[in-house]
Amino acid sequence: MKQLFFPFKRFSIFLAVLFLLGAVLFPIMAKADHTVVIVIDPGHGGKNLGAQYEGLTEKEMTMITAKAMKEELEKYEGVVVYLTHEGDENMSIKDRALFAKERDADFLFCLHYNMSEQHTLFGSEVWVPAQGEYYAKGFSFAQIQMKEFTDIGLYSRGIKTRLNDRDEDYYGILRYCTQESIPCALIEHCHLDHPNDKPFYQQGEEQLKEFGRMDATAAAKYFGLKSYELDVDYSGFPVPETKVPADIVRPDKTEPDLCRMEVTKIDEETGQATVRMEALDKDSYILYYNYSLDGGNTFTMPEEWPRPDAWNQSAREHTFTIILPFDQPVTLVAGACNGYDVWAQSSPVSIEPVPDPARLREEERLAQEKALREAQKQYQEITYEDPAGQEESNGKSNWIFPALLGVIFLCMIFVSFFMARAISSLLKGNKKR
Ligand SMILES: [Zn+2]
Incomplete structure (x- = not known):
């Protein structure tokens, strides 16, 4: 009995331990x-x-x-x-x-x-x-x-x-x-x-x-x-692996290392300028860019900077167009922002005023109109010089002609008067004889 009991006891202890382990480990x-x-x-x-x-x-x-x-x-x-x-x-x-x-x-x-x-x-x-x-x-x-x-x-x-x-x-x-x-x-x-x-x-x-x-x-x-x-x-979803960093991972507090810009083309008709910008941040990446037309006093709303390969890898350069105001000198400044909202500014670039083509056209039209009027005036003076002179002499003849008629009339009266006297004296001479 004892020999049979002992293995059974050991087995039950083993079961109890297994059960306890299971109870602890299972949850x-x-x-x-x-x-x-x-x-x-x-x-x-x-x-x-x-x-x-x-x-x-x-x-x-x-x-x-x-x-x-x-x-x-x-x-x-x-x-x-x-x-x-x-x-x-x-x-x-x-x-x-x-x-x-x-x-x-x-x-x-x-x-x-x-x-x-x-x-x-x-x-x-x-x-x-x-x-x-x-x-x-x-x-x-x-x-x-x-x-x-x-x-x-x-x-x-x-x-x-x-x-x-x-x-x-x-x-x-x-x-x-x-x-x-x-x-x-x-x-x-x-x-x-x-x-x-x-x-x-x-x-x-x-x-x-x-x-x-x-x-x-x-x-x-x-x-x-x-x-x-x-x-x-998603049981087989490839979760990106990230290495456990040895130190604190710090945000990038320094501004972008490079922010440069040049104007490569200006369309005189539309005022559209093509700007080539270079920006780089060695610690993070470039996130936004903007620009100022007044030397950096006011900037446009930030826009997306190209990151074609990955969200944390930005392109080195970006070409974009801006609209210049006509007839105004512009001081262009570009801004580049890194992934941590720290901005850098480019050196300013002065742009001579782009003349407003609408104003130029209007001015040209007015100048042409003025020239045309001048030419017409000169033409009229040449063409109408004689008739104008006639008109003037006609004006003068208005009183000369009746005056002449008057003089002739008076002459005729005088002539008639003297002729009448001559005739009458002739007739008186004839009577005396
Ligand atoms: Zn919140």
């Missing part, structure tokens, strides 16, 4: 293998309105997008999704990070819409933590997210880090999440105050939900999720 393994925990943080809320412009309020936009992202993500298998808050409430940034920590989140996605001080900037950007594996995870995810944006036509402002003066992440949500060991990315979908981005939200709620579905797709790709409902499988 960990299950989570590691199957369940992804995603926390979505709708930026702002309560008294913190976020950006406001022309009737749009950021906290309302982020909530619509966040709810749509959650709804879409829940269509995937093996994922649990939470919102940090679902109502319009004040929630500290730290509490949002702690919320993610409590749920042992695999990632926190913080959703925002952007606005710039001068309403001049446009495009999408993703902010990531500046250190270690959190940088690497954030950057890998952000590349997928950014492609979603650029595929629909949004302009990439890049994937970036930003530090405060203590060399910590500037954005609280990135700072606190890193402290709590939660990977995190802050998504600025687009600018709610710029005409370039307007087509992506101006139709209202449905477009904001579309952003949420796009965010969900990016997250699903990052985590290799699949959805029977959506009939998509």
